[in-house]
Every structure is written in structure tokens, then in C-alpha cells.
Amino acid sequence: MDLELSDEQVWLSESVTTLLERAWPPPEAVATAKDEQRRRVWDRLVEFGALTIGAEDGLGAAELCLIARALGTRLVSVPFLGSAAVRMAVAPFLERMSDEVNDALAGGVGVSLAQLEPGSSSWFDAPATEARRTGEGLELHGEKVAVEHVEAADWLAVVASLDGQPTLAVLPTSATGVIRETRRSFDETIPLASLRFDGAQLSQRDALAPALGDRALERLGTIGALLAAAEAVGAAGAVLELAVRYAAERKQFGRAIGTFQALRHLLADMYVRHSSGWSTVLYAAASLDDDADDAARNASVAKAYVSRSAREIAHGALQAFGGIAFTAEHPAHRFLRRIVVRERQFGDAAHHERILGAQLATRAGAVPRALAEASLP
Amino acid sequence: MRLSLTPAEQQLQEEVRTFLDSQPHLGRRLPHALEDRIEALREWQRRCHESGFVGRAWPQEFGGAGRPPVEQIIVDQELAAAGAPEFVNVVGLDVLGPSLLRFGRDDQRRRYIPTILSAEEIWCQGFSEPEAGSDLAALRTRAVPREDGFVISGQKTWVSWGQFARWCGVLARTADPSPYRPRHRDISMLIVDMRSPGIEVRPMTQITGHAEFCELFLDDVVVPRENLLGEPGEGWKIAMYTLGHERGTAALPRQVKLRTWLDRLIRAACARELDGGALIDDPRAQTALAQALVAVEVLRHHAYRSVGEFLGGGAVGPESSTVKLLMAEAEQRLAGTALELLGASLQEATPEDAGENEFWEETYLYSRAASVYGGTRQIQRNIIADRVLRLPEG
Numbered sequence A: 001m002d003l004e005l006s007d008e009q010v011w012l013s014e015s016v017t018t019l020l021e022r023a024w025p026p027p028e029a030v031a032t033a034k035d036e037q038r039r040r041v042w043d044r045l046v047e048f049g050a051l052t053i054g055a056e057d058g059l060g061a062a063e064l065c066l067i068a069r070a071l072g073t074r075l076v077s078v079p080f081l082g083s084a085a086v087r088m089a090v091a092p093f094l095e096r097m098s099d100e101v102n103d104a105l106a107g108g109v110g111v112s113l114a115q116l117e118p119g120s121s122s123w124f125d126a127p128a129t130e131a132r133r134t135g136e137g138l139e140l141h142g143e144k145v146a147v148e149h150v151e152a153a154d155w156l157a158v159v160a161s162l163d164g165q166p167t168l169a170v171l172p173t174s175a176t177g178v179i180r181e182t183r184r185s186f187d188e189t190i191p192l193a194s195l196r197f198d199g200a201q202l203s204q205r206d207a208l209a210p211a212l213g214d215r216a217l218e219r220l221g222t223i224g225a226l227l228a229a230a231e232a233v234g235a236a237g238a239v240l241e242l243a244v245r246y247a248a249e250r251k252q253f254g255r256a257i258g259t260f261q262a263l264r265h266l267l268a269d270m271y272v273r274h275s276s277g278w279s280t281v282l283y284a285a286a287s288l289d290d291d292a293d294d295a296a297r298n299a300s301v302a303k304a305y306v307s308r309s310a311r312e313i314a315h316g317a318l319q320a321f322g323g324i325a326f327t328a329e330h331p332a333h334r335f336l337r338r339i340v341v342r343e344r345q346f347g348d349a350a351h352h353e354r355i356l357g358a359q360l361a362t363r364a365g366a367v368p369r370a371l372a373e374a375s376l377p
Numbered sequence B: 001m002r003l004s005l006t007p008a009e010q011q012l013q014e015e016v017r018t019f020l021d022s023q024p025h026l027g028r029r030l031p032h033a034l035e036d037r038i039e040a041l042r043e044w045q046r047r048c049h050e051s052g053f054v055g056r057a058w059p060q061e062f063g064g065a066g067r068p069p070v071e072q073i074i075v076d077q078e079l080a081a082a083g084a085p086e087f088v089n090v091v092g093l094d095v096l097g098p099s100l101l102r103f104g105r106d107d108q109r110r111r112y113i114p115t116i117l118s119a120e121e122i123w124c125q126g127f128s129e130p131e132a133g134s135d136l137a138a139l140r141t142r143a144v145p146r147e148d149g150f151v152i153s154g155q156k157t158w159v160s161w162g163q164f165a166r167w168c169g170v171l172a173r174t175a176d177p178s179p180y181r182p183r184h185r186d187i188s189m190l191i192v193d194m195r196s197p198g199i200e201v202r203p204m205t206q207i208t209g210h211a212e213f214c215e216l217f218l219d220d221v222v223v224p225r226e227n228l229l230g231e232p233g234e235g236w237k238i239a240m241y242t243l244g245h246e247r248g249t250a251a252l253p254r255q256v257k258l259r260t261w262l263d264r265l266i267r268a269a270c271a272r273e274l275d276g277g278a279l280i281d282d283p284r285a286q287t288a289l290a291q292a293l294v295a296v297e298v299l300r301h302h303a304y305r306s307v308g309e310f311l312g313g314g315a316v317g318p319e320s321s322t323v324k325l326l327m328a329e330a331e332q333r334l335a336g337t338a339l340e341l342l343g344a345s346l347q348e349a350t351p352e353d354a355g356e357n358e359f360w361e362e363t364y365l366y367s368r369a370a371s372v373y374g375g376t377r378q379i380q381r382n383i384i385a386d387r388v389l390r391l392p393e394g
């Protein structure tokens, strides 16, 4: 057991931060970032190895979370979440998939995750989208919403049902029968689309057979929740830092507003939420890297906690800024928007609390009797 | 970062399990009367220490096991999983012990550390006074230096376990106030024998009905010079170090205890009925339990990340205030959940529920102190604002 980041992890985190500082505009200018800037920063990240995942010397969940946090801190707009989560999810099953998919994932292509459907909640596993068997392959039918970065991603990973069971289907974005439509995005720095699948074809091998598909989706849910949470922690930390700086500079009643205890306590609470949010994400990521039995449960704890606390931090920051943060050019709302979007993905707090609660109830019989007897206040 | 255990760590885990399997104590209800309970708990800590499970990371020459700090975490985890009670000498282990190790001379460490670990001698903490709570540096207790030591007079209050303690870490003024020196520079830390003439301990009944803390009156109590910890005037520095451990390190055993409580609450929720079904099957109950679980787990994850380094005797900084706030939050959330879930059935207790109800009522009441002792919630926020966020001072 080793609870500290390794030297390599610290180095990775610092390197990514430096890379992003050079290649991505500051928060107040992110809305003006061009597609070309997105492409460039994404290329650099891929070149750096951000998608070299799994295997012997590849990145694990903890490293991916360090990267996701850095992306959130700078509000970077790249298809990292989908690309990384899908690679982690299918890593154990790659040999069952086609050479094309293997080549694509081994290289640096971006992958967009098409998971949610019209009217679905923040996480769901009963897709109406269907992979139908035809003579030689599969045909995809259905509709997906809230798909990020389709422009920048050459591949799609679609949560679809196969033989009545949910699984993950992987196909090129350019396949015929994939119809995309740009949608309004709550976080306008993240391009959003809806997708319609009108008989798009894919190889049998690229939709995992039910039992494997289940496991791949579980892995996807776990790593996806962690990456979304890590990014939200990054965004929350950045907006907290801006608020702390502002509190030291802004004067009212002849003194810095950071001298008022009401505000100091608000900021202190925000700090606690941020620091502990990161602790729980990192712990859950490390447990996933260890293949621990409770990795999915830890991810639920982390996502439930960060979903609530990251937004609380953003709200606190808006309060600390007063009127200025209500202007469109002030970056505070951009952090809030990123946080809200990540909160809705891979299950919000209510979703994960439901899962954890149900688990507690079923596991209850297994609590050792001694527990109930021996403790005292 | 790696959470999995090395073979050596797995072996330790096995050792703890084997030890636990052989303990008749486990699974038995602890005596209700405070005195008897303390004795049972003292015996429990002694046995655990004999087997090397207390002070795992403390130096071997003073009775510790001299092992890496994570081993204590592993041991605590196993104890929790088995539902073992907490170590009774908490103040010695998590509050004053670390300061003795850090600031004590070798002869002091040899004298005090082994009996802290074995619970042979219970410790208490004499910091707060009627007029000096949050503003601890306003304390008035005087320790007048004389040739062979000090003579202490004053009043301490809220001294936890004072009636059971053999030793007390007392903060007292050893110099007259001077306009040329900040007031906290006159404060020293003294190790006071609770059997000394001039000591009077008056237990105070708490809102739980138990008398777990005391008023402590010191009337010309003679303390030998060798019982000074650190240098004269270093008391404040030592006190801050001590409080850092109380707020930080103490989270490790505390989170263990909170997890045993959570499991106990789940069992209670299984046993109770709600509108004809089991309470545990109610979705709202499940959500409330899940929220309590999240609070307790986050405390654990955060404590692991930040406390690991304190255990080895490293510096405890203002970060311990974050741990302290999370600790109070988790405890209050859990106890509040118990109150809400068991709600109605707490009032209409059947005789067979009575013991369980009493436990939860006490636990709930006690949890309200978690944001007061060790420095109030407001004081922790002040510390974070000042020393972590470095906001301008008013």
C-alpha cells in the first residue's frame, strides 16, 4: 500500500499542465478558441501519450484522472473523456474486436461516446438503440443525444442493445447511415451533436457479445465517472483559485472583501470540498488500477460526492465575485457550465446514491454480528 | 499510488485476523457503566499492543513497532472490519503522544510512551479554560518557576477522561505578560501527574448523561522541572502541533469507528419496520444511508491522502483543519441519519430495542460536539482562510 503519487505521476501531471499552458488560451478566452486550436492541443496531448492506455507501461486510471483534472483546470476542449474512457473500457476485450478497431485505438484517434438517448437520465443501460444482426454483420438503428466532439473524433462508441442485452458498439464516424446534427451545448466550449443511426454497418466483432459487453459497460461507467469527476474537480479548483485571488484584491467598506469572515468561511468550505473531492477521485482511480473488487463502488462514492461539491464550489465562487461574475465575459460561468455538464454524465449524485444505497441494503446481511455489539460512543 | 497490499502487508493482515479470531472480547457487549467500560477497553488496548497493533509506526525503542505508517492503516482497517472497539487512550495516542515523541527528551519518551501504548496510563489534555476556549492564548493558568520546577495554579475545563487519567498535558504561563512579546510566547507545556497534591477533578455530566469530561482545579501543584516538555515558552508551538494531530491523525481511528457505526445503523435499519416493510427497503432510507456512506468514505480517502505523512512523525500543517472539518461532517451526517431513520421508533422503543435506541441517541448527541472539540468548526475555517488560502487578515 502506497498512498502517495509516484514521481512519474507527479511528472506527468506537471508536464500536461505545462503543455496546456502553452497550447490553450486562458479561461477568459476559451470561448474564442478555434477548431484549429482544439486540434492542435489535442494532437499535442496524443503525441505526449495521453491515450497510451493500459498494457505494461501505459497510463492507468490514476494518470488519466490527473490529465482530466488538468483539462478541467484550463477548460480545455478535446475529445479526451470519450477517447480515454472507451479505451479503458474495451482494453480487456480488444483481441475479440476487428483489426480496424484495434489499429484505431492503438493509434491516437479520437473517440466520441454516444450513450444517452432522448429522455434518458444521466446514466442508463437499457438502450433503445439496437445493433441488429444481418447476414454477415450488424446494423445500427436508433438515436443518441449529447454526443461530444464528433467533429474531432474519427470513431464512435455507441451504447446499444444486441440480442436484447446492452453492449458497446464501435464504428467509424464516417460510416454511412450515421447522421449527425449539431446541437446547442450548455458548455459552449464543448461541441455537441445528436446522432441518428439509420442502418449504419459494423462488423460482428465490434459489438461485444452480451457477457463481455456488460463488463465493458461496467468498466466504462467506472472510468467515465472518474474522468468526469476529475475534470469537474479541476474546473472547481480553478474557479476557487480565481475567487480567492479576487477576494484578496476587491475592496469594499475600505478593506479587501477577503477580510470579511462570512466570505472567508465560504471560501474555506469550498477549499475543503475541492481538496477532499480530489482525494476521493484519486483513491477510486487507484482502486480501479488495482483491479480491486470495490472499484466501481469507490467510483460511485467519488462521483456522488464530486457531483454535489463541484457545483457547490462554482456557486460559492459566483457569490464571492458578486455582479462581475454575472457578465458573459467573466470566466466563472464557464467553469460552472463545465461542472454542470460533467455532473450530468456517467450518473449524477442521485444516481450513484441510489446505487450505493441499494448495495448497502443487499450487503446488510453480511455485516459481522460483532459490529453491532462491541462498539460504543 | 498503490492500494493493493504487498506480501508482507498481507501477512500483517493475516496476523491481525488470526489475533482477532482468538479474542473473546469481540462480539460481547461492553459494560454500560463508564468505569467498567474503561477497564474493559484498557484491557483491549493492552492486548492489541502486546500483539504489536498499537503504535505500529512509533519507534521501537519506546514500545512502538517501528514500522511504516501504512501498516497502522492496515491494522485499523482489520480491526474495523471485525467491529473492534476503539483504543481507550485516544488522547495519549492521537493527541499528546505525537508531541512527546517530537518534543520530548529521551528520558521522557522512555518514561511515558510505553505506558501510553499499553493503556496502562491514560492521558488527558489540559488546554481549555473557562475564559480561554477558541482564544486559547488567553489562558491564565500560571506555572511559577522555582529552582526545581514549577508551581501551577489555575483552572482547566472540558478535560476529557480527566478522572481516569494519570497524566495531563497542561498549558500554563511561565512568564509574566510583557508588551514586548506576543502573549503566546509566555506559555509552556507541562506534564502534570494527576495524583499530585493540589489537584482536584470534578467530572461534569454531559448532554449524553455520561461524565466523560471534567473541570480540573490546580492549586499550587508542584511539578518537577524534568516534566517540562520542550523549552520554556515553547508551549504554544507544541500545542499547535498537538492540535494538528488531534485534528488530523485522529481521523484514522475515527473513520474506522464511523464505519462500524454505519454498519450498525444498516443492521438496525434491517431490523426495524416502516409502514409494514423493512426500513432498509425504503428508497429514501437507502439514499440517506448512501449519503452517510459517502461522507464517511470521503473522510477515509482524504485522511489517507493527507494523514499518511503525519503518522511517521512528519509536520502536521494547517491541512489538518480540512480533515477535522470532514471528520465532524461525516460523524454528524451519520448520526443525524440514524436519528432520522430510526426516528419514530426511538420514541416508541420496545424493551428489546431499548439498548439500541440508547446507543443511537447518545451517538447523535455526542456527534454535536465533533464540531466543537479540538477547535470549533469556525476556528478550522479561520485557519484554512488564513494559512491555506492566505486570505488577507481583517
Ligand SMILES: Cc1cc2nc3c(=O)[nH]c(=O)nc-3n(C[C@H](O)[C@H](O)[C@H](O)COP(=O)(O)OP(=O)(O)OC[C@H]3O[C@@H](n4cnc5c(N)ncnc54)[C@H](O)[C@@H]3O)c2cc1C
Pocket (backbone or CB within 6 Å): B124, B125, B126, B127, B128, B130, B132, B133, B134, B135, B157, B158, B159, B160, B161, B213, B369, B372, B373, B374, B375, B376, B377, B378, B379, B382
Ligand atoms: C466533548 C468535548 C470534549 C473536550 N475535551 C477537551 C479536552 O480534553 N481538553 C481541552 O483542553 N479542551 C477540551 N474541550 C474544549 C474545546 O476545545 C472547546 O470547547 C473549544 O475549543 C471551544 O471553546 P469554548 O467552548 O470556550 O467556546 P468559545 O470559544 O466561547 O466559542 C463559542 C462560539 O463562538 C465561536 N467563535 C469563537 N471565536 C470565534 C472566531 N474568532 N471566529 C468565529 N467564531 C468564533 C465558536 O466557533 C463557537 O461557536 C472539549 C470540548 C468538548 C465539547
